[in-house]
Amino acid sequence: MSSENSTGSGWQNSLTWAQENIDAAGGINGKNIEFVYADLGKEDAKAAAQRLLDDPSIVAVIGPDSSSIMFNIAPDFIKKKKVLISPAATSADIFRAFAGKKFIWRTVESDIAQMRSLLLTASQKNFHTAALIVSDDSYGATFFDWFGFFTTELSIKPTGIVRYDQSKTSCEDSMVEALLGNPEVLFAAPSDFNTAICMIKYMKKLRGNTKLLFTDGGVINSIPATLGADAENIEGIGLTFDPLSGFGYAYIKKFGIDPFSDYAYAANLYDAVLLIAYGLQRSDGKGGEDLADAMIKVVSGRGEKTIWDADGVRETLTLLQKGEEPDITGATGPLDFDSQKQTDVTSSTYCLWKIIGHQYICQEFIYSGYNKAGTISSDLSIFNTIASQGKKQDLSSTGTVFNPPAKTGLWAIILSTSTDWDNYRHQADALAVYSRLKKNGLTDDKIILMINDDLANNQLNPKPGEIYNSVGGPNLYQNVEVDYNPINLAPQDLYDILSGKSSDYLSKVLKSKESDNILFFIVGHGEANGADFNQSILDPQDFTETLNTMYDNKMYRRMFIEVETCFGGIMGENLNAPGVILFAGANPWENSLADNYSHELDAWLTDKFAYSMVTMMESKPDMSLNELYEKLYLQVNGSHVSVFNNQAFGDLKAINLREFITP
Known part of the structure; x- marks a missing residue:
């Protein structure tokens, strides 16, 4: 004292x-x-x-x-x-x-x-x-x-x-x-x-x-x-x-x-x-x-x-x-x-x-x-308080009919926007998604991985060359192919990558087509006006306009966006592109909480929403997106897992998670 x-x-x-x-x-x-x-x-x-x-x-x-x-x-x-x-x-x-x-x-x-x-x-x-x-x-x-x-x-x-x-x-x-x-x-x-x-x-x-x-x-x-x-x-x-x-x-x-x-x-x-x-x-x-x-x-x-x-x-x-x-x-x-x-x-x-x-x-x-x-x-x-049933969204209404063609392929964009050891969990979350997709058979040519890549060989890392999202879990840093370091990109560069606009320094961009599903995972810090991105902000309106352009250019069949940031729901509030659904770990006024603290690494290894999502990818890939929401809503404490644009997406009970995590 x-x-x-x-x-x-x-x-x-x-x-x-x-x-x-x-x-x-x-x-x-x-x-x-x-x-x-x-x-x-x-x-x-x-x-x-x-x-x-x-x-x-x-x-x-x-x-x-x-x-x-x-x-x-x-x-x-x-x-x-x-x-x-x-x-x-x-x-x-x-x-x-x-x-x-x-x-x-x-x-x-x-x-x-x-x-x-x-x-x-x-x-x-x-x-x-x-x-x-x-x-x-x-x-x-x-x-x-x-x-x-x-x-x-x-x-x-x-x-x-x-x-x-x-x-x-x-x-x-x-x-x-x-x-x-x-x-x-x-x-x-x-x-x-x-x-x-x-x-x-x-x-x-x-x-x-x-x-x-x-x-x-x-x-x-x-x-x-x-x-x-x-x-x-x-x-x-x-x-x-x-x-x-x-x-x-x-x-x-x-x-x-x-x-x-x-x-x-x-x-x-x-x-x-x-x-x-x-x-x-x-x-x-x-x-x-x-x-x-x-x-x-x-x-x-x-x-x-x-x-x-x-x-x-x-x-x-x-x-x-x-x-x-x-x-x-x-x-x-x-x-x-x-x-x-x-x-x-x-x-x-x-x-x-x-x-x-x-x-x-x-x-x-x-x-x-x-x-x-x-x-x-x-x-x-x-600390174990979870959201009440009374605040849960009713996703039963399918809204606008959206009938995409049969699925022929899968692309993934995985983005971790933060840097430094204090933000260990963000890159670990990104690599957990990356690792799961690779295990499911998705090849690196169909994955665009954007992380700072400053953890594995960080001087603070007591386990050089290794990254974990759970204590005692598997090393996630194996055969990793990083495409971009976000610190070298501006928000417009991300929008160009999504839109398939290559350039001298954007050599790898999305080349998906109308019959391809897309998984887009975003993790990092967030503000009330958007997700942090290299000392700037991913503006929700610019984000929405990019997705609409992708739809107009027939660049996807269905797109599943997962946002693991504080105030993450802000990225979905204006979303209206057909065939796009966004799950956020927190609504526009909430924080998203870290999880799995390692005493040895002196770091939080994951975020609660992201960890729960990856766990579902591994254990129950055939569940519907509606069931996925129900499970996540009850597992993530301290925030309200929120879904955006379901009215323009389709019947969540008829669309399963596997569509977005296996080729």
Whole structure:
């Protein structure tokens, strides 16, 4: 933890209080708990983690409160088989990367739950339009990733999504951009004090009609003191204790301060200590794998219910010593973890706060376990939320009759638009599609492969000459023939390749004919106005016009386009060419999420939509495109798989996937 935490010293209060209650109950088999501190405000996080890992007397580590630090040190704890439990690291990437790795735990839900709670609050207040401004870092990433998904589920129209540049001294340009669509509510997720102050001052100066609602990034004790009257009535949401547990009242009685004002994660930290203590009681004081397995058993108990206070701690330790399996409740509420992979709790309590009289006052408690948007089982982490049936497209209508000639051939265009190791997953996705087509018998003369090709021999690659889209999967970099590096192309070059217009530097172009099917796979980054392409944008209208030209020139029989980018649906909104269908992993306001994290490569190996699509290509090639949509819609979490131009394509129930993946 850090002594420089901006929300107070409550973390020390929670630690000592939990320690007192455990020791008063007789400790762990007669032994008291002892804390060894690493102050990340004064010590490098990686060095501190290594020091604690190397100390055999330390059986578990609590912290850090930073998601980026948690992500960086978690692989070391997994390798060393030592439990790491954070009460405050809320990035969704923690669960996405480390779920099921039994040494990594959190007593806090990810900020997916906070984003959902904010939007549910807006919906209940009858706001119909919303915008989001977030920091461009690990804190802002989860809000950025899930805003579009939940606005879709709650039928709130998004008007803008802005990531602000923390290096700039003023937030005003970003605020202007976020407010361009005149939203009824603007959600703000600042990651530092100065930006939060700037946002408040700008909205006060603007005197507009847009409501400003902060995430817990606005819970900084020095804000009311700094702004005085200008801070009054500022509102937002933040994590807090379960009001039904009695923790808040007991905390005030013991320490003379509301835990929400003292340290927002006070209850979560208290519960982290209890969970380790209960695990140690069950493991007979042993750390490592014994402790991790014991903690899984502890949170799975459904016997006698016990609570968090001194008497409850004593009762729980006694029951565990007898070999029983109590159903434990902490200061944050029931300590129910993901039933399949543990790591995360399945519910939290949030506070809808307002600054009144220079203090953060909780106006309303919001229990995330009762609030639903999307489809999620109550025993799973919120990260597993998928799109609801009510938002699924009805593709039963065939629209315009399109009767192409019999298929005689297949062409494929595979485009990965990104570069560098950080974007490993994009080229891996492209190569996974390429590899599947080659295995199905499509030859390189009928495939146009466009990738940067900077991964296999990258200096960061611990496996030179190899590329993977899953941990333990096959090497995808075998007999690969790259036709173009997108960094050397402009959008018009791509359109010329599609249109069959060769030139001195475009030697390989599409030479398909009226009886050929085409598979076009696009993967990379995306913006609200199109897919990224070599520091430019693939404009959706230009894209549509190119496809119409291809139709006029009789260059395809049917074309299946797969778009794996954030906001990918924007590429299909204006699509109208006969015989063309576009599947996007995300709608025009959503992010598309990475998947399959490799600790060894320190990279995300794939994207969820692309990986699911390739899996279907391999396992169920004879399914109809309608069934493919149904499967993908339910498999891809965090976005709404969307289909475009089906009305001009034909009956999706009568057209199968194999048509586009085998010659």
